[in-house]
Amino acid sequence: MDSSVVCTESFRVDGCIKSANKKSKISRDVESDIESLYRAVPQLAKTFRIIDKIGEGTFSSVYLGEARMRDGSRDVFALKHLIPTSHPTRIAAELQCLTVVGGRENVMGVEYCFRKEDHVVIVMPYMEHQAIIDIISSLSFEEVRLYIYHLLKALRHIHQFGIIHRDIKPNNFLYNRKAKTFALVDFGLAQGTADTQLELLKDLMGIRKAPRPVFSERNLNNCTLAPSITKLANTSELVNTGKPTDLSNGRSASARRGPATARTPKPQQTVHQPLTCTCFHTDRVCNVCLARKQQVAPRAGTPGFRAPEVLTKCPHQGTAIDVWSAGVILLSLLSGRYPFFKASDDLIALAQIMTIRGSRETVRAAKAFGKAVLCSRQLPRLDLRELCETLRGQRPSPDDEVTPVRHSLGAKSLEETPRPAQERGKAGAGETPSPLPKSQAETPGEKASSGVDCTGTGDERGWDGVPDEAYDLLDRLLDLNPTSRITAAQALQHPLFKDLEKST
Template identity: 40%
Template sequence: MSRIRGIEAKLIKIQKDRLPDLDSRSNKYVEIKKKNEESFEYKSDVENDQITDLLLKLPKLTKIFDVHKKIGEGTFSSVYLGSLKQHAALPDVQKRWFAIKHLVPTAHPARIEHELRCLRDMGGKDNVIGVELCLRNLDTIVFVMPYIPHRKFSEYLGDMDAEEVRQYMYALLVALRHVHSFGVIHRDVKPSNFLYDRENRRYLLVDFGLAQRASSEPPPAALEAPRKRPRELDECTNDAKRMALDLSLGARGAAAAPVAPRRPFLPKVQIPKHNIPKVNPGACGCAGAGGVCTACAARPAARAPRAGTQGFRPPEVLLKSPRQGTRVDTWAAGVVLASLLTARYPFFRAADDVSALAELADLLGTEPLRRAAHALGRRIVTSSRRRGLCLRKLAARLRGPAPPPAPPPAPPPCAHCRLPAPHCLCRDDARPADAIDAAATVAGFPDAAFALAAKLLEPLPAERYSAQRALDHPFLAAPAPRSGE
């Protein structure tokens, strides 16, 4: 009996010793929950303040629409969900919903005008979003566009079968074909800009804020990203800045004091073009080396459009080639298709252009990338050669179960990566990447889907498929439902 009482006493002591830990965990849980609720409330308060501020700056908007919540935000705009005021008494399912895009006040007027023209001229058909209304008051501008319910790309990426992927890519390329027929490059094709209403099979290509005319020349300065001011423009005294502010405000009765002169600065030495030696790539001192010689350093910096989202930029954009056309968008469509086939998003994760080129070299191989760079008037120097990966093997590895252990005797390893045959992802030299085996399927997808991805991810723009040619590909040639069906 005494022994049992002793055991009970020990158990009670152990429980008492654990009580502080349990209490501390409980308190920590309550603290984290409270913190999350506070952050959510803070976020809601911030969004409500932004909506209130927008309605105060644009009184016409509040007379027509009820603005409910923010549904998107980017570098140049914020998007809100709105409905007609006259439909306020109707249930939500009967209301007509709109996406209200508020452009940042610092956006250049030429860029805003170009986006509005794109929406007006091209929108409303072939899965391209249109514009219903444009409102402006001083520097506050909003575009009112149709809204379709949609979910994040990552939520349904792994659930799409071959037929749904075919319909998705067909709708995307139909939209790109329509945009390209106007001689316009979208330049920001990605899943978040291609809205997909999965329940009703509706699609919308949105956000033409970075769109530009397809031309071999760089875009005008008015449509380029803002650059930093030269140092000499900022070298004025505080008195001069204050005087400029007073003049901009139009202060009444203020005497126009003389503006203080700028401090002198030394002009930059400009090297005449005729003094820059012509460099032959075969005879240049830095040709084939990981360095830059004096003659090449004296060349003017490359200037080319670079708008777009990292991970969806083709080689011609990463290499700053001025020869950019509509194939910029079909490359991005190829990246989207690769994500759908491998169930991995984002497919490329590089943080800068050099890392992005390294990722392309791993996937496509260094030699195809070098040939594309040479055709674009650029040169790529790598420390090692990459053979490239087979997208079919990669999709099978990422989507399928882990490969079984190799039965004895083990097959010979790959001569290039030294991995056993079931684990090798190297390209197959005996078969081109765009070849189609009509009877083969990989990870539940027909072989033609991988052949189309290979043609869309062609590094050389001249050999890359256009939107029209991609629509004629066997993977997409089957009849597909029309927009809105």
């Protein structure tokens, strides 16, 4: 514990809750969660007065806590309570990420850590921030440019250490609009690259584990394999035993059965040719597809931000998946629509990507990283500028019968994105529905009343003069092929950030 924090002041649980209620009303459920946290990690009460619960995810909950510093001042912190079922190595790896790369280059650092049995609380500086969904309709282009620039700086920093964040999204890249500060948070799903500098990420990936033997997890003596298994596998003792092996108990099968006897050779089995899928171009899934062995590959991340190589279960995933997620964020900010992609499963998510990047391009990219993708019909690649300007209402819709999608739909997803006229009337799985007809659309007055600008003041925020460089960078971030996708370091050298890189 840092010496600047006074640790002698103890807060009783009930007193803390009452004091917190004076400043902000919290629900009974939050009160109960705070009380449970104090009971689980009693030492927290000696230092922190937990004020509120400010976030909750699948693997953790985040609380706002206040501590009295040695100089008499009080400071606020974010307390992240990891669920007790989290693997110890995963928790240790997250802490190592925060301590090694945190505290600089727009990456959140760590101040303290508390542990009581299987409960772990990570204490980080609290950063006041605004949710993108709340401010996307009022952002200027310059704010968007700065946001993406600082996100790429954070990615360049962690990628230099061989860290793949794997869950890049606006909720994990905090933005204080007033102070113009940024912070990348939540390394709970982070993995390491093959050359990562973090030892715990190597352990998490299994890089440092002994290689598996060819036959089973055990050797012939029924013992755990030693790290020198690679050397042993080349000896005649292990390979050329001359007897069939019973791997269940480590003894040779002939020793267990006694003397060998002559046996009638079994007839050679007929080799069946693989069956052909019969469900392509249909609205069902055939038995051949259902019987296929499940592919295992990392697929962490939030739906809507997963890269094509994640959606297609490519086993080799690198830092490029973070760059793709940054591209999706930029697409949302340029189009004024968040979240941009919203799908119930990975196949629909891939189909939505095809509607933007093109089916032929998606098939070609998938083939480049060893995956076969089939599409029942051709989807053209869209022009990114035309797409974003149409969604912002700065460009008329391709079809007069369709109401232009205005900036007011900033919180909507791709599920309501208008399609070209020739595409409509062919609804199918993963396709985007037709937009509302004019009779069901909002009037300009209704849009203005919801706090969204529809009076042309968007020009004052720079949206009438977005440079071509912005869409060129977007195109490179959303490269379907991870091997040719621009890196975070390369993106920072893009002409869009020329003046920013010089100033730093």
